[in-house]
Amino acid sequence: xxxxxxxxxxxxxxxxxxxxxxxxxxxxxxxxxxxxxxxxxxxxxxxxxxxxxxxxxxxxxxxxxxxxxxxxxxxxxxxxxxxxxxxxxxxxxxxxxxxxxxxxxxxxxxxxxxxxxxxxxxxxxxxxxxxxxxxxxxxxxxxxxxxxxxxxxxxxxxxxxxxxxxxxxxxxxxxxxxxxxxxxxxxxxxxxxxxxxxxxxxxxxxxxxxxxxxxxxxxxxxxxxxxxxxxxxxxxxxxxxxxxxxxxxxxxxxxxxxxxxxxxxxxxxxxxxxxxxxxxxxxxxxx
Amino acid sequence: xxxxxxxxxxxxxxxxxxxxxxxxxxxxxxxxxxxxxxxxxxxxxxxxxxxxxxxxxxxxxxxxxxxxxxxxxxxxxxxxxxxxxxxxxxxxxxxxxxxxxxxxxxxxxxxxxxxxxxxxxxxxxxxxxxxxxxxxxxxxxxxxxxxxxxxxxxxxxxxxxxxxxxxxxxxxxxxxxxxxxxxxxxxxxxxxxxxxxxxxxxxxxxxxxxxxxxxxxxxxxxxxxxxxxxxxxxxxxxxxxxxxxxxxxxxxxxxxxxxxxxxxx
Numbered sequence: 001x002x003x004x005x006x007x008x009x010x011x012x013x014x015x016x017x018x019x020x021x022x023x024x025x026x027x028x029x030x031x032x033x034x035x036x037x038x039x040x041x042x043x044x045x046x047x048x049x050x051x052x053x054x055x056x057x058x059x060x061x062x063x064x065x066x067x068x069x070x071x072x073x074x075x076x077x078x079x080x081x082x083x084x085x086x087x088x089x090x091x092x093x094x095x096x097x098x099x100x101x102x103x104x105x106x107x108x109x110x111x112x113x114x115x116x117x118x119x120x121x122x123x124x125x126x127x128x129x130x131x132x133x134x135x136x137x138x139x140x141x142x143x144x145x146x147x148x149x150x151x152x153x154x155x156x157x158x159x160x161x162x163x164x165x166x167x168x169x170x171x172x173x174x175x176x177x178x179x180x181x182x183x184x185x186x187x188x189x190x191x192x193x194x195x196x197x198x199x200x201x202x203x204x205x206x207x208x209x210x211x212x213x214x215x216x217x218x219x220x221x222x223x224x225x226x227x228x229x230x231x232x233x234x235x236x237x238x239x240x241x242x243x244x245x246x247x248x249x250x251x252x253x254x255x256x257x258x259x260x261x262x263x264x265x266x267x268x269x270x271x272x273x274x275x276x277x278x279x280x281x282x283x284x285x286x287x
Numbered sequence: 288x289x290x291x292x293x294x295x296x297x298x299x300x301x302x303x304x305x306x307x308x309x310x311x312x313x314x315x316x317x318x319x320x321x322x323x324x325x326x327x328x329x330x331x332x333x334x335x336x337x338x339x340x341x342x343x344x345x346x347x348x349x350x351x352x353x354x355x356x357x358x359x360x361x362x363x364x365x366x367x368x369x370x371x372x373x374x375x376x377x378x379x380x381x382x383x384x385x386x387x388x389x390x391x392x393x394x395x396x397x398x399x400x401x402x403x404x405x406x407x408x409x410x411x412x413x414x415x416x417x418x419x420x421x422x423x424x425x426x427x428x429x430x431x432x433x434x435x436x437x438x439x440x441x442x443x444x445x446x447x448x449x450x451x452x453x454x455x456x457x458x459x460x461x462x463x464x465x466x467x468x469x470x471x472x473x474x475x476x477x478x479x480x481x482x483x484x485x486x487x488x489x490x491x492x493x494x495x496x497x498x499x500x501x502x503x504x505x506x507x508x509x510x511x512x513x514x515x516x517x518x519x520x521x522x523x524x525x526x527x528x529x530x531x532x533x534x535x536x537x538x539x540x541x542x543x544x545x546x547x548x549x550x551x552x
Contacts, residue, residue, distance in 0.1 A: 095504060096506065099508075100509070106516065106518030107518045109517075110519070168484075172484050173481060176477060177550070177551040182468065182522055182548070182550075185471045185522070186519035187520070189468060189487055189490075189521075190509055190514055190519070191488075193491045193495035195495075200496060200499060205404075205405075205496075206493070206495060207412070207489060233485070234479075241419065244417075245383065245410075247414065248407040254412065258412040259489065260492075262484065
């Protein structure tokens with residue numbers, strides 16, 4: 001069975017609407033009640049319950065690193081649980097997830113050390129809910145089935161990696177003039193390498209065309225891609241340039257592929273918040 | 288370090304040169320195009336950088352008269368953000384020239400649809416990056432401060448060989464990633480920093496895809512050969528980049544005035 005076929009099977013409608021069929025589908029699978037409503041909320045619009053972690057420290061660089069750390073916690077925990085889930089097929093998927101987990105875990109440690117070195121207290125790891133209130137079952141904890149769970153593992157990984165690329169890019173300006181800019185850029189490009197590989201495993205191109213989230217991506221992930229259609233760079237509409245070599249195919253598509261766009265801390269936080277159930281792993285959770 | 292003095296083709300500096308696609312005879316040179324280690328940090332009037340024809344700031348080591356460049360003039364990338372933009376422009380010229388040549392070679396002719404599509408996309412992206420930099424630098428600093436069209440010697444690449452093409456693509460993409468990562472903290476203007484960020488992640492996506500083609504089902508897309516134990520990607524100084532890429536660059540230029548990193552320390 002092809003990946004695309006698999007992905008089509010968890011159609012975005014089922015994941016993003018409060019249709020009765022979806023409720024029925026999940027109601028037999030376990031306790032999804034509490035946060036089920038969140039499943040209807042697109043990635044970027046979730047209530048920002050993580051906001052408490054992004055208090056203004058008065059230091060833009062520290063705030064940027066705290067945001068980065070939170071996103072790295074999210075990714076590291078996601079890949080750790082994915083590797084433990086038994087959902088990943090052996091071979092390329094498992095090899096790729098192991099490598100990415102190694103990097104995200106290293107990023108967590110690196111950022112914590114960096115924050116401490118700068119005299120700041122790193123935020124602690126929140127409690128994550130990768131079902132997003134019942135919309136997903138990427139680890140097959142609730143019996144959605146290996147194939148669908150695997151498709152969701154890939155879709156979420158793509159969304160997390162493409163979000164990470166945009167979020168780091170959006171924070172670069174806040175790190176200017178500090179020793180953290182270069183390592184942040186070095187993490188940023190690693191996330192882009194990850195994104196490319198995950199996208200290619202899913203049968204997509206490694207780069208983003210327009211604001212297209214790509215085949216099989218749940219509609220809820222669209223905020224991860226909104227704005228990628230931008231063609232204005234440095235005040236120039238790049239599509240209007242007189243290219244010295246002819247562009248193959250559609251010029252606008254090629255131009256949007258050639259530039260990745262940043263997102264703000266607010267957008268990144270809103271996306272991450274969909275998967276955060278508490279600000280602190282020590283607090284009670286219903287997991 | 289030796290500072291080679293090789294002339295920039297005067298035609299390249301001519302504003303009317305529309306002969307960009309022609310294949311001028313490659314001139315093989317032993318030396319690298321770059322020698323700059325005597326970096327000077329100049330104040331840069333950043334506010335003017337998006338101002339077409341605005342003051343670039345910093346002393347100009349090149350003959351300031353753009354109309355009649357001396358035959359033996361060696362272009363210097365310049366100082367401040369313009370220097371970094373010219374530096375990036377040089378790399379994008381190399382990448383675009385490489386993929387243009389790939390698409391005329393036998394490997395491409397016989398490649399699978401997937402690999403053809405990837406080569407087409409990479410060619411598109413690098414041509415777009417290259418021509419964007421040309422337009423941006425020209426608008427910000429004037430044609431006389433914009434790196435001329437460079438000539439390259441790609442005779443070491445076997446364009447009929449998949450392995451030769453993909454290995455070279457990997458080296459160029461990885462080098463591009465490392466170059467942008469290493470240049471970020473030399474940029475003074477936040478808008479330019481973000482622009483560099485918009486491009487470097489696309490280069491990283493390329494590098495990952497090429498590495499994945501070379502060794503599918505492996506961790507090479509972000510392999511331990513390039514990502515360190517902290518999970519950090521490559522970051523090169525300009526001198527390292529020109530050591531790697533310089534072998535392809537025929538037209539000589541200098542990088543004597545590129546800014547130093549600003550780490551606040």
